[in-house]
Amino acid sequence: MDILIKPLITEKMTAITEKFPNRYCFVVDKNAKKAEIKKVIEEMYDVNVESVNTMNYLGKRKVRYTKTGFREGRTSRFKKAIVTVSEGEVIDFYSNI
DSSP states (O other): OOOEEEEOOOHHHHHHHHHSTTEEEEEEOTTOOHHHHHHHHHHHHOOOEEEEEEEEEOOOEEEEEETTEEEEEEOOOEEEEEEEEOTTOOOOTTTTO
């Protein structure tokens, strides 16, 4: 089971990282626990994790009009984790590219 799906790099998260330089955001598996997320981040990026905050997001409802009528559906749901690392430590997302 892959716990980390991808790092989340958006305008909102970039603004938070500029304000709090030791916080990073990841999209994680829906069933992942905070302790599991902490362990994986520490192993993968070689940093000390102070705290992990998680949020569950429901999929957005989408409706579109086609020739045959209205089509209704949802986008997929996901879980987001905001990870706070120790002071002075940095996670470089672009080093593995």
